[in-house]
Amino acid sequence: MKYSMSGRSRRYGSALEPYLYLLPSLVIFTLFVGIPTLGAVVLSLLSWDGYTAPRFVGLANYVQAFSDPIFWLSLWHNVVLIPYYVLLPAVLGLAPAAVVHHLKLRGSSIFRVGFFLPYIMPGVLIGVVWRWMLNPAFGPVNSLLGLVGIQPLGWLGDFNLALPSVGLIGAWATYGFCYVVFLAGLQKIPQELYEAARIDGASGWQEFLAVTLPGLRGEIAVVIAVNLINALKVFDVIWATTRGGPGRSTSVVVLYMLENAFNINRVGYGSVLGVIIAVLTLGLTLVTLRLFGESSD
DSSP: OHHHHHHHHHHHHHHHHHHHHHHHHHHHHIIIIIHHHHHHHHHTTEEOOSSSOOEEOTTHHHHHHHTOHHHHHHHHHHHHHHIIIIIHHHHHHHHHHHHHHHTTOTTHHHHHHHHHHHHHSOHHHHHHHHHHHTOTTTOHHHHHHHHTTOOOOOTTTSTTTHHHHHHHHHHHHHHHHHHHHHHHHHTTSOHHHHHHHHHTTOOHHHHIIIIIHHHTHHHHHHHHHHHHHHHHHOOHHHHHHTTTOSTTTTOOHHHHHHIIIIISOOHHHHHHHHHHHHHHHHHHHHHHHHHHOOOOO
16 A cells, blocks of 8 residues: 555656746746736726826726827837838848858858847847937948938938838847848758759749748748737837937837836826737737748648
């Protein structure tokens, strides 16, 4: 009987062992993600200025958000930034990755470090550097354009140029991540597939469409999902370059959320904006992974 009980205990211990390994991560996730998320949802149902006693208002904050023109304008700016943060970095990362891989260029690790460096730099630092480079009076970008006869442009101070300028900065900061992911994906595609395509008379472009892109399906899903999240939660680069200006031409949802929660003490309404952008980000990410993440046999 004692042997049976000890054997049963060992079986239970073996069954629980994988969950014990997950326990530290689960605790950290609960403390720093789960509880704050639940707190934001609770705050979104309240009218609170951060000082006086909160008042329960139910879904009134959500109704106000969906009728707020500034919220829709900010959300539209996030949508406009998606091609800059998602499509452009993917193209800029895939092209050199394909060249480096297929030509087997020496020193590819140097390319990898150099391209990836902007991605690990703090967004505020990137914004400060690019604000200096795009300065209309003494920035090097306008100085170079002046050498070819182009008049100085007010990149970050022009109502029409500010948002595309911020988008291009985001693309520059992100394409290195795409390059590293695509280069790793290219290395796992069997060379026999390329050889078979050449035997069939496929051109380089046909090889790319028939072999490379299908082989990178999983990597494309990762790149699109991560960059889509970056486009929807962008804040630091915009704060360091334009502060949402000129006017509200570069205002995004996270910036508007912080403005409401901390500048004008509308904590409940700011929480609503955070919940909306979080739900939207989660939904679009799941759709992206569903569309691109299923690998074919």
